[in-house]
Amino acid sequence: MKSTLWKNKFYNWLFLLALLFSFQQAMAVTVSPPWNPTTVSLGWSPSSATNVVGYNIYYGTSSGDYTSEITIGNVSAITLSNLTSGVTYYFAATAFDAAGNESGFSNEAMFVVPGALTLSAGANPGDPLLIKFPVSPSHWFEVQASVDLQSWTTIWQTDVATTNGWVQYSDPDAGSFTSRFYRLVLH
Numbered sequence: 001m002k003s004t005l006w007k008n009k010f011y012n013w014l015f016l017l018a019l020l021f022s023f024q025q026a027m028a029v030t031v032s033p034p035w036n037p038t039t040v041s042l043g044w045s046p047s048s049a050t051n052v053v054g055y056n057i058y059y060g061t062s063s064g065d066y067t068s069e070i071t072i073g074n075v076s077a078i079t080l081s082n083l084t085s086g087v088t089y090y091f092a093a094t095a096f097d098a099a100g101n102e103s104g105f106s107n108e109a110m111f112v113v114p115g116a117l118t119l120s121a122g123a124n125p126g127d128p129l130l131i132k133f134p135v136s137p138s139h140w141f142e143v144q145a146s147v148d149l150q151s152w153t154t155i156w157q158t159d160v161a162t163t164n165g166w167v168q169y170s171d172p173d174a175g176s177f178t179s180r181f182y183r184l185v186l187h
Contacts, residue, residue, distance in 0.1 A: 038085060040111050043077040047095040047103070056102065059091045063108060066092065086116025086134060112164055114139075117184045129174035133184055135161040142185040143169055149181055 042057065054073045058066035059080070072078055083089060089112075092105040112134035120130040131143055140160045144152040156169045174180055 038083045038113055038115060039079060039081045040083060040089070040091075040113070041077065041079045042091055042093075042109070044093055044106065046074075046076045049095065049097075051097045052095045053098050054096055056094045056096060057091065058093065058105070059089050061087055061089060063090045063110070066090070083113045085113050086118070088112045110164075112166060114186065117182060119182065126175050128170035128172045130168055130170055131156075131182060132166055132168040134164065134166050136164055136186075137161050140187045141167075142187070143171075144183050144185060145171070146181045146183075147177055147179065152183065154185075 044055075046052070052074060054071060055075075057070045057072065057078055057080075058068070060067040070078065070080070088110060091109045091111070092107070094103045094105055096102045114134045114136050116133060118132045120132070122128055122130070133141065135141055135158060138160065141158045142154045143156045145155045146152045155171060155173070158167055161167075171180075171182075
Protein backbone atom coordinates (compact mmCIF):
# COMPACT_ATOMS: atom_id res chain seq x y z
CA MET A 1 0.00 0.00 0.00
CA LYS A 2 2.74 2.43 0.98
CA SER A 3 4.62 1.64 -2.22
CA THR A 4 1.49 2.28 -4.33
CA LEU A 5 0.83 5.64 -2.61
CA TRP A 6 4.42 6.72 -3.14
CA LYS A 7 4.26 5.54 -6.75
CA ASN A 8 1.04 7.56 -7.41
CA LYS A 9 2.57 10.70 -5.88
CA PHE A 10 5.70 10.17 -7.96
CA TYR A 11 3.67 9.80 -11.18
CA ASN A 12 1.55 12.87 -10.36
CA TRP A 13 4.71 14.88 -9.76
CA LEU A 14 6.30 13.54 -12.93
CA PHE A 15 3.11 14.36 -14.89
CA LEU A 16 3.10 17.95 -13.57
CA LEU A 17 6.78 18.30 -14.40
CA ALA A 18 6.11 17.06 -17.93
CA LEU A 19 3.25 19.56 -18.29
CA LEU A 20 5.43 22.45 -17.17
CA PHE A 21 8.43 21.43 -19.26
CA SER A 22 6.53 20.80 -22.47
CA PHE A 23 4.61 24.08 -22.18
CA GLN A 24 7.66 26.23 -21.58
CA GLN A 25 9.43 24.67 -24.55
CA ALA A 26 6.51 25.06 -26.97
CA MET A 27 4.96 28.36 -26.02
CA ALA A 28 5.98 31.73 -27.32
CA VAL A 29 3.51 34.62 -27.23
CA THR A 30 3.51 36.67 -30.41
CA VAL A 31 1.79 40.01 -30.84
CA SER A 32 0.13 41.28 -34.00
CA PRO A 33 -1.66 44.60 -34.12
CA PRO A 34 -5.03 44.83 -35.85
CA TRP A 35 -6.46 47.98 -37.43
CA ASN A 36 -7.89 49.22 -34.14
CA PRO A 37 -4.83 50.82 -32.54
CA THR A 38 -5.98 50.15 -28.96
CA THR A 39 -6.44 46.41 -29.58
CA VAL A 40 -3.81 43.68 -29.69
CA SER A 41 -4.11 40.08 -30.87
CA LEU A 42 -2.00 37.51 -29.06
CA GLY A 43 -1.22 34.09 -30.48
CA TRP A 44 0.98 31.24 -29.31
CA SER A 45 2.02 27.69 -30.07
CA PRO A 46 -0.18 25.45 -27.94
CA SER A 47 1.35 23.22 -25.31
CA SER A 48 2.12 19.69 -26.44
CA ALA A 49 0.87 18.34 -23.10
CA THR A 50 -2.37 16.42 -23.62
CA ASN A 51 -3.92 17.45 -20.30
CA VAL A 52 -3.95 21.23 -20.88
CA VAL A 53 -7.48 22.60 -20.46
CA GLY A 54 -6.73 26.30 -20.72
CA TYR A 55 -4.35 29.23 -20.52
CA ASN A 56 -3.90 32.24 -18.28
CA ILE A 57 -2.82 35.41 -20.07
CA TYR A 58 -0.94 37.84 -17.84
CA TYR A 59 -0.12 41.43 -18.78
CA GLY A 60 1.01 44.73 -17.33
CA THR A 61 3.00 47.86 -18.10
CA SER A 62 6.29 46.71 -16.55
CA SER A 63 8.35 43.78 -17.75
CA GLY A 64 7.74 40.76 -15.52
CA ASP A 65 5.16 42.62 -13.39
CA TYR A 66 1.76 41.46 -14.61
CA THR A 67 -1.13 43.30 -12.98
CA SER A 68 -3.92 41.79 -15.09
CA GLU A 69 -4.90 38.19 -15.77
CA ILE A 70 -7.38 36.61 -18.18
CA THR A 71 -8.28 32.91 -18.05
CA ILE A 72 -9.31 31.32 -21.34
CA GLY A 73 -10.04 27.83 -22.59
CA ASN A 74 -7.83 25.60 -24.69
CA VAL A 75 -7.35 28.03 -27.59
CA SER A 76 -4.17 29.54 -29.00
CA ALA A 77 -5.21 33.15 -29.62
CA ILE A 78 -6.99 36.02 -27.89
CA THR A 79 -7.70 39.68 -28.68
CA LEU A 80 -7.44 42.28 -25.93
CA SER A 81 -9.18 45.65 -26.34
CA ASN A 82 -9.21 49.07 -24.69
CA LEU A 83 -5.46 49.35 -24.24
CA THR A 84 -4.04 52.85 -23.73
CA SER A 85 -2.36 54.58 -26.69
CA GLY A 86 1.35 55.18 -26.23
CA VAL A 87 1.68 52.68 -23.37
CA THR A 88 4.00 49.67 -23.56
CA TYR A 89 2.39 46.41 -22.45
CA TYR A 90 4.14 43.15 -21.58
CA PHE A 91 2.43 39.77 -22.04
CA ALA A 92 3.10 36.21 -20.90
CA ALA A 93 1.00 33.08 -20.67
CA THR A 94 0.77 29.90 -18.64
CA ALA A 95 -1.00 26.61 -19.30
CA PHE A 96 -3.08 24.79 -16.70
CA ASP A 97 -4.68 21.39 -16.31
CA ALA A 98 -8.07 20.36 -14.87
CA ALA A 99 -6.60 20.11 -11.36
CA GLY A 100 -5.44 23.73 -11.53
CA ASN A 101 -1.71 22.93 -11.90
CA GLU A 102 -0.15 25.85 -13.75
CA SER A 103 3.02 25.95 -15.82
CA GLY A 104 5.69 28.61 -15.61
CA PHE A 105 5.46 31.74 -17.73
CA SER A 106 6.02 31.64 -21.47
CA ASN A 107 8.46 33.98 -23.14
CA GLU A 108 7.41 37.59 -22.67
CA ALA A 109 6.07 39.63 -25.59
CA MET A 110 6.00 43.42 -25.69
CA PHE A 111 3.67 45.76 -27.57
CA VAL A 112 3.61 49.58 -27.76
CA VAL A 113 0.04 50.69 -28.45
CA PRO A 114 -0.07 53.12 -31.42
CA GLY A 115 -2.11 56.31 -31.46
CA ALA A 116 0.01 58.63 -29.32
CA LEU A 117 2.03 61.53 -30.62
CA THR A 118 4.50 63.28 -28.33
CA LEU A 119 6.16 66.61 -29.04
CA SER A 120 9.35 67.81 -27.38
CA ALA A 121 10.96 71.19 -27.85
CA GLY A 122 14.64 71.27 -28.73
CA ALA A 123 17.16 71.92 -25.97
CA ASN A 124 18.01 75.36 -27.35
CA PRO A 125 15.91 78.06 -29.07
CA GLY A 126 15.80 77.33 -32.79
CA ASP A 127 16.43 73.58 -32.32
CA PRO A 128 14.05 71.34 -34.24
CA LEU A 129 10.87 70.09 -32.59
CA LEU A 130 11.06 66.35 -31.88
CA ILE A 131 7.94 64.34 -32.82
CA LYS A 132 7.78 60.78 -31.46
CA PHE A 133 5.12 58.06 -31.89
CA PRO A 134 4.73 54.25 -31.85
CA VAL A 135 4.30 52.33 -35.12
CA SER A 136 2.64 49.00 -35.93
CA PRO A 137 3.95 46.31 -38.27
CA SER A 138 2.48 46.33 -41.81
CA HIS A 139 1.46 50.00 -41.60
CA TRP A 140 3.04 53.30 -42.56
CA PHE A 141 2.41 56.71 -41.04
CA GLU A 142 2.32 60.32 -42.18
CA VAL A 143 3.12 63.30 -39.98
CA GLN A 144 1.09 66.27 -41.19
CA ALA A 145 1.30 69.90 -40.12
CA SER A 146 -1.10 72.85 -40.30
CA VAL A 147 -1.21 76.45 -39.16
CA ASP A 148 -5.01 76.79 -39.38
CA LEU A 149 -6.34 73.24 -38.69
CA GLN A 150 -7.95 73.29 -42.16
CA SER A 151 -5.12 72.74 -44.63
CA TRP A 152 -2.73 69.94 -43.82
CA THR A 153 0.64 69.24 -45.42
CA THR A 154 2.55 65.99 -45.12
CA ILE A 155 5.95 66.89 -43.71
CA TRP A 156 7.29 63.34 -43.19
CA GLN A 157 6.28 59.73 -43.62
CA THR A 158 7.60 56.40 -42.40
CA ASP A 159 8.31 53.30 -44.43
CA VAL A 160 6.02 50.33 -43.86
CA ALA A 161 6.89 49.24 -40.32
CA THR A 162 8.24 45.72 -39.84
CA THR A 163 8.29 45.84 -36.04
CA ASN A 164 6.41 47.54 -33.22
CA GLY A 165 8.19 50.40 -31.48
CA TRP A 166 8.78 54.13 -31.32
CA VAL A 167 10.00 56.31 -34.22
CA GLN A 168 10.87 59.97 -34.19
CA TYR A 169 11.11 62.88 -36.58
CA SER A 170 12.72 66.28 -36.03
CA ASP A 171 10.76 69.13 -37.62
CA PRO A 172 13.42 71.69 -38.59
CA ASP A 173 10.74 74.21 -39.69
CA ALA A 174 8.81 74.31 -36.41
CA GLY A 175 10.54 77.50 -35.25
CA SER A 176 9.42 79.35 -38.39
CA PHE A 177 5.79 79.44 -37.22
CA THR A 178 4.15 81.24 -34.30
CA SER A 179 1.90 78.20 -33.95
CA ARG A 180 1.84 74.89 -35.77
CA PHE A 181 -0.44 71.88 -35.31
CA TYR A 182 0.44 68.25 -35.97
CA ARG A 183 -1.52 65.11 -36.71
CA LEU A 184 -0.60 61.51 -37.43
CA VAL A 185 -2.23 59.54 -40.26
CA LEU A 186 -2.16 55.73 -40.17
CA HIS A 187 -2.10 53.78 -43.46
